[in-house]
Amino acid sequence: MSTIARSSAVYVYGLVRANLDLDLGPIGIHEDGAPAPVYTLPVGRIAAVVSARKERSFVLPARGDLDAHQRVTSRTMEVGTILPFAFGQVARNEREVSRFLRAHQSSVSRELDRLEGKVQMGLKVQWEVNNIYQYIIDTNPELAYLRDRLFTSTDPSGLAEQIELGQRFEACLQAKRAQVVNSLVDGLAVNLVPPKELPVRSEKAVADLMFLIERSDRARFEEDVRQLAAAWPPEYAFRVTGPWAPFNFVELQLSGSTRSYQS
């Protein structure tokens, strides 16, 4: 391993307890074309999981580096609790990280206690249909009526009507998604921290939820999803992802120019 110069920049993956025995090796963000060695930088009771960078340069969200960030947080989570950082954060040097740790030791420790032994699991639901427009139209006579009126009209100036039809379709999608999300939350989140709802990224996507569970409850969570899905019609496809470090649930009240993103 190369010696880490005190002056080099530092990529930060997350925060752990200082007493966590973490030996991940060279699985970090790429530096000089190879995955950088990951190490911890302890201050008092807490430590940052980091890897060195020559300079404070751009970290583009390339596949390999996104994977590396995810891998480091997941491997850490397998042996302990991590408060994950969002991808792409580079401190000027180790001193800057140490200063940050010293300033926020108590709040970080409290948050590590709160998330102790917990992981987040994703549940994505999608409409498994060939044509989402046809599928929605088939369940909504009003939309079908608007469509027929618009597209059989002899009046060619239909821009406002087209926008209205699109808006109504969008509203219908949103309403259906909300129904599904409510039903999933009711079915799965009993006794759980309320799940986080992430924005969906395609028309066929119905729900993208993140649940915070005890690591030991993972098998039960998957079984609960299977049981729930059994009662749903086949045009819905469920997908479970994870376990993830608690990216969507970490909440740190930090002073200064810091914040914690929540969905």
Next chain:
Amino acid sequence: MAKVQVSTNSANLADIVGAILDKGIVIEVWAKLLLLGTEILRLEARVVVASVQTYLTYAEAIGLTRLVAAPAAAAIAAPALDIRVPASREIAGHAVR
């Protein structure tokens, strides 16, 4: 019965992007160098944003679902929008299957 796929331990790129790109702790001073990269990625991601253009795209796609020959005007006694099952629905259902 809905299908269930368990993709644990093998996350795809979209899962990873959704989970780690802008979630987790953010120290603004440390993260600002990422902004350019994030923007590039978001251009590639297909994020559905409600806009006039989106509505028009939807309308066009919906237009393609209409029946070619039958406007079904007879079945739709406008302005009664509470029609139970429009004639077009059954036929359209077959067409889709």
